[in-house]
Amino acid sequence: MINTNPDYFIEIEPLFKQVRQAMDDVSRFCNLSRSIEFQKEKRDDLIRLINDVRQFKSNAIRVSNEHLANMSLALEGCLTSMLNELEMWIAFKNDDPNTAWTQLINAQSCMIAALRAHDITSDYEDYCQRLHVLEHCLFPPMMFFSAGLVVKRSECSICGSEYGDCDHIKGKVYMGQYCSRIIKECSPTEISIVDEPASKHCRVISISENGIMRDFLTWRKIQETDELPPP
Amino acid sequence: MQESSTIDIRILLRQAGIRETPLENTSEKYPTISGKSSVWVGPIIFIGTAVLTQNPELLNITLNLISSYLYDFFRGYPEPHKTKLEIVVEKSENKEYIHVIFEGDISDMKNIPTVVQEVTRKSD
Numbered sequence: 001m002i003n004t005n006p007d008y009f010i011e012i013e014p015l016f017k018q019v020r021q022a023m024d025d026v027s028r029f030c031n032l033s034r035s036i037e038f039q040k041e042k043r044d045d046l047i048r049l050i051n052d053v054r055q056f057k058s059n060a061i062r063v064s065n066e067h068l069a070n071m072s073l074a075l076e077g078c079l080t081s082m083l084n085e086l087e088m089w090i091a092f093k094n095d096d097p098n099t100a101w102t103q104l105i106n107a108q109s110c111m112i113a114a115l116r117a118h119d120i121t122s123d124y125e126d127y128c129q130r131l132h133v134l135e136h137c138l139f140p141p142m143m144f145f146s147a148g149l150v151v152k153r154s155e156c157s158i159c160g161s162e163y164g165d166c167d168h169i170k171g172k173v174y175m176g177q178y179c180s181r182i183i184k185e186c187s188p189t190e191i192s193i194v195d196e197p198a199s200k201h202c203r204v205i206s207i208s209e210n211g212i213m214r215d216f217l218t219w220r221k222i223q224e225t226d227e228l229p230p231p
Numbered sequence: 232m233q234e235s236s237t238i239d240i241r242i243l244l245r246q247a248g249i250r251e252t253p254l255e256n257t258s259e260k261y262p263t264i265s266g267k268s269s270v271w272v273g274p275i276i277f278i279g280t281a282v283l284t285q286n287p288e289l290l291n292i293t294l295n296l297i298s299s300y301l302y303d304f305f306r307g308y309p310e311p312h313k314t315k316l317e318i319v320v321e322k323s324e325n326k327e328y329i330h331v332i333f334e335g336d337i338s339d340m341k342n343i344p345t346v347v348q349e350v351t352r353k354s355d
Contacts, residue, residue: 112307128307149265151235162260164238167246171304181238189264196269196313 008067009120012075015056016120019075022049023082023124030085036093039086046083050076061176069176074121077114081107085131092138097217098205101139105200107131117173135200139217143204144197153185235265237274243296249289269308271301273316280321283351290318291344298340311336318343320351 009016026042028034053076060068084107091100111128114121154163157180168174170181197203204216213222244251255261282289297316305312314337320329329350333343 108307115307116303125307129309132309146268151263151265153260154263164241167242169239169242169300183265186265192268194268198269 008065008071011065012056012068012071012120015053015072016075018049019053019079022046023078023127026082026086027127030082030089032089032092034089036090039090039093043083043086043090046079046086050079050083053079057176064175066175070118070173071120073173073176073178074114074117077110077117078121078124078127081110081114081127081131084110085134088134095218097139098215101203101217102201104131104135104138108135108200113178116171117178142200142216144194144200145202145204146192146194146197147188147202148190148192149183149186150189151183151186153183155182155184157182233261233263234272234274235263236272238263239300240274240297243300244293247292247296249293249296270313270315271304273297273314275317275319277319278321278347280323283320290347294340294343298337301337301340305337314340316340316343318347320347322351 022045026046029039029042053072057069057072057076060066060072084103088100088103088107091097091103108128108131111124111131115125115128155161156163156166156168158168158174158177159166163170163181168179170179172179193204206213206222207216208214214220215222241251241253276293278290301312301314314333314335316333318331318333320331321327322329329347331343331347331350333340333346
């Protein structure tokens with residue numbers, strides 16, 4: 001259950017209700033049977049609400065209210081996740097499974113980040129699991145790559161100091177912002193094929209069978225002049 | 232070189248007021264290995280004899296700190312949440328060491344202190 005601490009929750013409650021309503025509403029259109037025109041309509045509704053949430057977050061950051069800033073970041077993540085899922089269904093309708101894959105992985109990443117950002121989104125753990133199930137139901141078994149790096153120098157995205165010198169930890173949220181470790185100097189050591197990569201964007205995009213190069217998802221023959229699918 | 236997670240664990244320990252002794256000199260920075268698979272690989276934790284005898288709860292506290300960080304880290308990811316952690320325990324005066332390698336789900340991390348204690352006792 002969500003910890004609705006009245007001290008700060010009361011300020012975000014109307015927006016929170018709006019987000020929940022939108023998530024419930026749009027989820028009815030996140031499937032293959034709903035028509036694309038309604039899915040596009042819902043996509044526009046979500047984009048408008050995401051902008052409202054971002055505005056709320058900016059105001060919270062301006063007045064240095066960290067709870068509100070982090071809560072609105074989490075809500076923004078939920079909405080963006082569902083927006084990406086909707087884009088996935090739209091991409092399938094447009095016969096573009098490569099974009100659909102990218103959107104699904106973005107949806108998963110956004111939802112995972114939202115869950116980490118604040119407990120206000122804890123009711124969406126099931127939604128997150130649904131996105132993982134969709135991956136296995138809608139796409140063939142995938143092959144992924146994993147890169148190994150030796151990092152010599154990296155910076156904290158929050159304060160700019162050498163990562164580890166400050167108290168910020170990557171993946172945690174500080175005043176409405178995710179902390180990242182920005183790699184400044186590194187050398188690649190290896191690339192492996194793995195089942196469980198850290199990033200599912202690093203995947204096999206084409207495969208050669210009997211001398212014919214095929215798109216891994218569509219199985220269509222790739223012409224030499226064809227553009228590669230998006231990463 | 233050290234695991235990339237070493238830096239995060241050091242920050243956690245520092246925030247919890249647990250003092251650790253780094254291998255490197257103050258001004259020195261070891262490069263980190265950053266593997267991009269979904270398995271979380273932790274740093275090798277060395278526990279000296281003095282720590283084990285004077286503050287036996289410290290290993291428990293440290294592992295609780297790490298597992299609670301990892302529960303947050305893996306939030307939203309489908310199970311199992313694979314982790315790997317190595318612990319080296321120094322045994323009394325004869326300078327023998329016990330090396331415990333843990334590979335498994337975070338939920339099993341709570342068993343490490345018991346395993347370390349039992350292995351240490353059996354080898355006495």
